[in-house]
Amino acid sequence: MQRKGMASWRGVVATVGFALIGASTAYAEESQFAYVYTTDLLPKGAKEVEQWATWRHGRSQGDFDVLEGRTEVEYGVTDKFQAALYANYAWARTYHNNVDGTTAPPESFAEAFPGADDKFVDSKFVGVSLEGIYRVLSPYTDPVGLAIYLEPTVGKDLWEMETRLILQKNFLDDRLITSFNVTVGQEARRLPADPSAAPGDVEAAEHWDHETDVNFGFAASYRFVSNWSVGAEFLNEREFSSFAIKSDTRTNVAWYFGPTVHYGGKDFFVTATFLAQLKGAKDYANSGPDSFVVNGISNADDFEKYRLRIKAGIYF
Amino acid sequence: MRNEAWIWLPVAAVSTSVYAKTYFTVEQAQQAIFPGAKMTQAFVKLTDAQVKEIERRTGVNVRFDEIRLWKVADGGYFVVDEVVGKHEFITYALGLNADGSVKQIEIMDYRESYGYQVRNADWRAQFTGKTAASTLKLEGDIRNISGATLSCRHIVDGVKRVLATYDIAVK
Numbered sequence: 001m002q003r004k005g006m007a008s009w010r011g012v013v014a015t016v017g018f019a020l021i022g023a024s025t026a027y028a029e030e031s032q033f034a035y036v037y038t039t040d041l042l043p044k045g046a047k048e049v050e051q052w053a054t055w056r057h058g059r060s061q062g063d064f065d066v067l068e069g070r071t072e073v074e075y076g077v078t079d080k081f082q083a084a085l086y087a088n089y090a091w092a093r094t095y096h097n098n099v100d101g102t103t104a105p106p107e108s109f110a111e112a113f114p115g116a117d118d119k120f121v122d123s124k125f126v127g128v129s130l131e132g133i134y135r136v137l138s139p140y141t142d143p144v145g146l147a148i149y150l151e152p153t154v155g156k157d158l159w160e161m162e163t164r165l166i167l168q169k170n171f172l173d174d175r176l177i178t179s180f181n182v183t184v185g186q187e188a189r190r191l192p193a194d195p196s197a198a199p200g201d202v203e204a205a206e207h208w209d210h211e212t213d214v215n216f217g218f219a220a221s222y223r224f225v226s227n228w229s230v231g232a233e234f235l236n237e238r239e240f241s242s243f244a245i246k247s248d249t250r251t252n253v254a255w256y257f258g259p260t261v262h263y264g265g266k267d268f269f270v271t272a273t274f275l276a277q278l279k280g281a282k283d284y285a286n287s288g289p290d291s292f293v294v295n296g297i298s299n300a301d302d303f304e305k306y307r308l309r310i311k312a313g314i315y316f
Numbered sequence: 317m318r319n320e321a322w323i324w325l326p327v328a329a330v331s332t333s334v335y336a337k338t339y340f341t342v343e344q345a346q347q348a349i350f351p352g353a354k355m356t357q358a359f360v361k362l363t364d365a366q367v368k369e370i371e372r373r374t375g376v377n378v379r380f381d382e383i384r385l386w387k388v389a390d391g392g393y394f395v396v397d398e399v400v401g402k403h404e405f406i407t408y409a410l411g412l413n414a415d416g417s418v419k420q421i422e423i424m425d426y427r428e429s430y431g432y433q434v435r436n437a438d439w440r441a442q443f444t445g446k447t448a449a450s451t452l453k454l455e456g457d458i459r460n461i462s463g464a465t466l467s468c469r470h471i472v473d474g475v476k477r478v479l480a481t482y483d484i485a486v487k
Contacts, residue, residue: 046430079462080462140469141460173377173399173470264402264403
């Protein structure tokens with residue numbers, strides 16, 4: 001079973017997290033936004049520990065709650081290249097959340113097949129991610145900041161590669177920070193046979209499911225007093241049902257927008273962003289009563305009404 | 317059995333960072349740059365026209381129209397200025413020779429988590445002798461410190477603005 005051995009995984013993650021917190025350094029860098037990345041990196045030799053918590057809540061019907069956690073350790077390999085290691089874990093609770101009123105798991109629990117009227121509750125260790133960010137141009141010495149980002153993730157029956165282009169432009173003595181991201185995420189999940197699939201369907205047998213996410217993100221925040229910034233983040237997420245990005249493989253499109261607040265001080269930082277899904281979602285793979293779009297918002301397995309993400313980092 | 321305990325994986329550390337620091341009071345900075353010299357406070361209030369001219373010449377925003385300036389008895393000036401840091405303002409002192417060239421700069425308050433290399437004497441020494449006619453550009457005539465770029469750039473811009481202010485509103 002999926003959860004066998006989770007107690008030992010929890011112990012490993014907690015031990016690594018606490019051990020790294022106990023290390024010492026004089027440097028730190030922070031996440032200005034909760035979703036959109038900037039080109040600001042750790043200096044060479046600097047380290048940082050970040051904790052993420054993301055709450056994904058609500059559907060057009062039923063109950064839907066997902067909590068995703070990430071514990072991250074960052075290291076400045078050079079002044080222009082930063083590496084990081086993440087431990088990813090998640091918890092979910094859903095009930096009658098599908099557009100047809102049945103219970104369905106979120107994407108991160110896609111290997112589960114709860115009964116139509118079951119209350120689905122589960123948690124899992126999702127996997128481990130490596131992250132590398134290379135800054136090509138600095139927003140402080142060049143007209144615009146530019147960085148390239150790679151993040152491979154490996155988990156049980158999961159392979160994922162995320163590639164991101166980061167552009168940053170600052171204004172008003174660097175107190176107004178704007179950033180734009182283009183992200184391509186390709187993931188492969190080995191899924192067990194779906195008991196409800198028609199004989200002969202790919203889903204009727206164990207198989208590797210391929211998906212590509214193409215996301216666009218824009219964020220801006222203004223430091224209105226020392227240490228405190230407020231602003232907004234905007235996301236446009238597009239899904240494709242294979243590694244090929246073509247019109248006949250596109251499936252879901254959704255839009256999110258909401259406020260962000262950031263505190264950065266000499267000891268720690270905290271960033272929080274609340275996003276609400278905007279109307280205008282699309283489901284290219286299903287139509288009529290099967291469409292995941294209800295009242296303009298997507299109810300596909302990786303989308304929900306609201307998202308709240310909090311990141312906290314400690315300088316030590 | 318459920319595993320909700322995952323969610324409570326904590327980051328439970330108590331920071332011991334004590335890097336924010338005041339290195340010089342105004343009096344200490346005055347003595348560091350002009351040892352033993354007598355000074356007279358002579359704060360300057362910039363006019364709107366002067367602010368516009370300083371910004372036009374330097375391309376740097378003038379955030380405060382009052383210049384905290386002292387006249388040194390045997391010539392020269394002492395200025396306390398602030399520039400934007402990553403989280404808070406960086407306060408520094410600038411000593412000018414009687415001819416308006418930079419004698420010395422000292423970082424007075426630095427409250428950031430990193431970038432403390434701007435206090436290094438050899439980096440600050442690059443400003444010595446600079447005047448309002450100097451280029452004063454990071455990665456031009458002033459060397460950058462990798463990992464402290466934001467602080468370096470704002471201090472360079474600050475010195476450039478103070479030198480233009482001297483040229484336009486003080487001398």
